[in-house]
Amino acid sequence: MLRELLLLLAVAGWAQGRTLTQAGGDVSDRPGRGPPQLRGTLVTVTDAEAGEDDWALIDANGKILPLKKGVKPRDRGGRPIPSGSVVDLTCPSVDASGQCTYFQSPTDATVISPAPGPSPTAKTESVLIMILDYSACKKGAETTVTAVTQQFFNAPAGSVSYADRFEQCSYSSLKLAPPGNTAGSSRIVLLRPRPCPSTIQQNTCDFWAMASNADSNAQAAGINPSAYTRKLYLLPSSLMSNTPGVGCYNWAARATIGSNLQWYFTYSYGSNRWATVMQEYIHNYGCSSIEYEDYSTSMGRGDSCPNAAEISALKWARPAVSVSSPTGPVAGVSGFDLNQVSLPLGKALLFNMPATYMTGAGNYIRVTPNWLGAAYTLNLYMALRVGKNADAGMGASKYGLSYYSQKINIHTVDAAIDNDQMLNGGSMTGDRKISFVTALAPSTRSTVLATPYKLVVMAGTWTRTNADGSSASDILRLYVCRFAVSEAECPTLADVEPASWPPSPQPPSPPSPPPQPLPPSPSPPENPLAP
Numbered sequence: 001m002l003r004e005l006l007l008l009l010a011v012a013g014w015a016q017g018r019t020l021t022q023a024g025g026d027v028s029d030r031p032g033r034g035p036p037q038l039r040g041t042l043v044t045v046t047d048a049e050a051g052e053d054d055w056a057l058i059d060a061n062g063k064i065l066p067l068k069k070g071v072k073p074r075d076r077g078g079r080p081i082p083s084g085s086v087v088d089l090t091c092p093s094v095d096a097s098g099q100c101t102y103f104q105s106p107t108d109a110t111v112i113s114p115a116p117g118p119s120p121t122a123k124t125e126s127v128l129i130m131i132l133d134y135s136a137c138k139k140g141a142e143t144t145v146t147a148v149t150q151q152f153f154n155a156p157a158g159s160v161s162y163a164d165r166f167e168q169c170s171y172s173s174l175k176l177a178p179p180g181n182t183a184g185s186s187r188i189v190l191l192r193p194r195p196c197p198s199t200i201q202q203n204t205c206d207f208w209a210m211a212s213n214a215d216s217n218a219q220a221a222g223i224n225p226s227a228y229t230r231k232l233y234l235l236p237s238s239l240m241s242n243t244p245g246v247g248c249y250n251w252a253a254r255a256t257i258g259s260n261l262q263w264y265f266t267y268s269y270g271s272n273r274w275a276t277v278m279q280e281y282i283h284n285y286g287c288s289s290i291e292y293e294d295y296s297t298s299m300g301r302g303d304s305c306p307n308a309a310e311i312s313a314l315k316w317a318r319p320a321v322s323v324s325s326p327t328g329p330v331a332g333v334s335g336f337d338l339n340q341v342s343l344p345l346g347k348a349l350l351f352n353m354p355a356t357y358m359t360g361a362g363n364y365i366r367v368t369p370n371w372l373g374a375a376y377t378l379n380l381y382m383a384l385r386v387g388k389n390a391d392a393g394m395g396a397s398k399y400g401l402s403y404y405s406q407k408i409n410i411h412t413v414d415a416a417i418d419n420d421q422m423l424n425g426g427s428m429t430g431d432r433k434i435s436f437v438t439a440l441a442p443s444t445r446s447t448v449l450a451t452p453y454k455l456v457v458m459a460g461t462w463t464r465t466n467a468d469g470s471s472a473s474d475i476l477r478l479y480v481c482r483f484a485v486s487e488a489e490c491p492t493l494a495d496v497e498p499a500s501w502p503p504s505p506q507p508p509s510p511p512s513p514p515p516q517p518l519p520p521s522p523s524p525p526e527n528p529l530a531p
Contacts, residue, residue, distance in 0.1 A: 038091050039112065040065070042073060043259035044083040045207070046288065047251070056208050057089060058259065062215055062226045066208045075109050082427035084115030084258020084286060115258045115427045118285055120315040124175040125229035127152075129188040130214045131266075132235050137196035139238045142266040145188045148234065151272070153178050153186070160390075162274045168390040169278065169298075169305035170316045171360035187228070191217045205239065205248035207263050230260045230284060237267040255280035257288065258429040275303045275393075282306065285314060286428030294436045295395040296385060296404045303393030305356065308364035308383035309411045309434045313421060317360040320478075325350040325496065335365030337423075338480065343367070346489040348456075348479040348496050352463055353408065355386035355474040366422070368415065369453050371482065378412040379419070380437075380453070384476045385409045406471065407439035408459045408478055410449070442476060445493045456481045456490040460497050 040057040047054065055067040067073065073081050073089075081087060088110040129148055133141035153176070155161035163176040179186045197213045199206040214233055215225045225231055241247030252270045255262040262280045264271035271277065275298035282299060287310055294300030297307040311317040319336035322329075329347040343349060356363050367380040387394050387405035395403045413432040420426030438448050440459040449455040460477030462470075477497075481490035 037088055038065075039086065039088050041259060042081055042083060042085050042087050042089075042109070043256040043261070045254050045256055046283075047254075054208070055083075056256075057087070058261075060226075062231075064208050064212050066206075073109055075111055081109055081111060082115045082258065082429040083256070084427070084429050086112045088112060115286060115429050117421070117425060117428045118313065118315045120173075122173045122175070124177050124184075126177045126184055126227075127186045127230045127232055128218070128223070128225055128228035129186070129232045129234060130218060131188070131190045132210070132214060132233060133190055133192045134196065134200050134236060135192060136194045137200040139200065139236045141190060141234075142236050142238075143234060143271070145190055148188050148271075149179060151274075152176065152188070160274075162277055165274045165390050166278065166281070168357075169311075170314070173314075173316045173360070183227070187223070189218065189221065189223060191221070193217050200239070203239075203241075203247045205241075207233075207248075207254060210235065210263070211261055230262065230281070232262045232264065232271075234271050235263060235265050237265045237270065240265055240267075252276060253280045255283035257283055258286040258427075260284055273303075278306075282310065282314070287313060288429070288431035288433075294434070295398050296409055296436060296439075299434070300436075301397065302395060303397060304385075304387075304391040304395075307381070307385075307409060307411055307434070307436075308356065309381040309413050309418075309432065311356065311360065312364055312366065312381065313428065313432075317356070317363050320351040320353060320362040320365050322349045323352050335362075338365060338367045339369070340371035340482075343480065343482050345482060345484055346491075348458065348481040348491055350460075350496070351478045351480070353382075353384040353476050353478045355384045355388070355391075355476075357386055357389040357391045358474060365478070365480065367453075367455070367480065368419070369455065369482070371454065372452065375452055377415050379415045380449070380455075381411045381413065382408055382457070382478065382480075384474075384478070385439075386471075386474050388474070404439050406476075407441050408457070408476065409439050410437040410457070411435060412437055442471075443493065447487050450483075450487045454483050456483065456487050458493055458496065460493065 038057065040059040042055065042057055044053045044055045052070050053072065054069060055071060055073055057065045057067070075081055129152065131141050131143060131145065131148060150156060152162045155164070166174050166176060177184055177186045179188060191214055193213055197209065199209040211231070211233055218225050239248045241249045243249065253262070253264045253276050262284065264277070264280070266272065269276060278298040287299060294307070295302045296304065297310060298304060299306055299310055305311070306314070308317070319334055321335060322331050322333040324331040329344055329349060333342050333349055335351055351365055354363050364381055364383040367382070370376050385391060385394060385404050385407065387401040394405060395401055412435050417430040417432045421428060421430065421432070438446070440446050440457060442459050442461060445456065445458045447456060449457055458479040460479060462473055463475040463477065464473035466472045479496050483489035
């Protein structure tokens with residue numbers, strides 16, 4: 001009996017010291033009984049420039065176990081596992097104490113629960129922002145708790161905080177909890193790891209190791225990182241490199257897809273830019289992007305809110321509904337799924353499109369051209385963008401505001417993934433490959449989508465105008481028509497736009513007052529990667 005009791009105590013002590021949560025009910029995770037079975041959230045960080053992913057398993061306590069670089073984990077059936085899924089994995093490599101040390105090529109994962117999708121319910125999230133001061137490595141912090149608090153929460157007069165931007169872009173669906181000492185509050189802390197962490201000392205840019213080290217230092221300071229919705233790591237830009245394979249090459253910020261970790265360099269295109277922070281934050285929700293390409297959205301290079309394809313997936317916006325027209329078909333058709341049934345041949349449906357900065361109610365349409373048969377591979381999203389409020393900087397850094405502003409912006413997405421996400425509640429972490437197509441100015445009949453979509457799109461007139469003809473409402477009439485053989489089957493603008501319209505209702509109020517222009521970012525350190 002004594003021998004059995006000692007054996008049970010030994011096993012219990014070994015299990016308590018495990019690195020990751022043990023999967024329940026698996027007797028194989030005992031010393032000498034085969035490799036241990038571990039449970040955690042499978043997450044990835046996508047490196048668009050390198051064209052590869054970095055995966056890791058994170059347990060319920062926030063401990064991180066990276067997978068071999070380039071490995072794409074699959075389940076027992078050989079299917080890829082979406083980032084953000086809770087899984088059981090067999091660990092093939094353990095050290096002398098029985099702790100898992102490495103996953104090389106997992107192909108036997110069991111998905112316990114899929115990656116969660118966005119909720120339409122408004123939420124307030126707490127963030128733990130850790131400023132990393134690697135003075136022990138001669139790479140000191142480049143910002144302060146006061147400066148970061150101002151950026152995120154308490155912007156001085158004449159500027160707008162990141163929290164306010166998030167609330168504007170999400171139509172109050174996403175709020176950041178202000179900093180404080182109570183449960184549910186956010187917190188900003190300066191951490192000074194000592195001695196110099198090996199990944200900094202060896203210049204390997206192991207961001208998983210940086211996160212683990214920062215979490216350990218936070219715990220030593222009496223902070224529980226797992227108590228916060230999101231964890232943000234602010235790194236000195238002196239770690240950046242312009243040499244491939246050396247240090248942190250060619251990135252300003254990163255985040256886990258479908259999880260809660262974010263890394264930023266402290267410079268003008270990193271944590272000092274609100275749109276960069278929004279991009280990485282939305283990565284946590286599962287949205288992918290072509291990094292830094294589309295200037296109409298923060299998910300590209302835009303200093304603006306996300307586009308229609310993104311705000312719809314995030315459940316921040318609702319589709320428009322067709323309205324009555326003197327020349328058009330019936331009203332009341334939802335713009336969420338315009339297909340061969342809801343979009344009649346040769347008839348132009350009319351939608352009154354409010355600018356996305358104004359409201360999330362009825363601000364986009366989604367076209368699913370299933371009339372194309374086997375050629376149907378892409379869906380289209382359309383929305384009116386106007387450069388006001390949080391969209392005031394849209395496109396300005398490259399094309400100028402007028403490239404996108406006061407125009408119907410059109411994007412395409414992968415139809416199979418989009419339909420799974422939007423219609424079936426599928427994983428948000430699938431990359432829909434959102435691509436900008438064109439932007440239509442008012443009073444334009446466009447046949448850009450005639451091939452291959454057999455669509456004619458017309459941006460009509462503003463619902464209300466000033467004496468000079470400019471918009472007084474920021475609500476634009478949008479007509480969508482499909483044809484069978486020729487675009488001539490669809491009406492012209494003259495056909496659908498009457499000489500005069502009945503008075504339109506006043507536009508909805510914006511979610512918050514128009515902010516003042518942002519001040520210049522703090523001067524970043526010299527860095528060859530700054531744009």
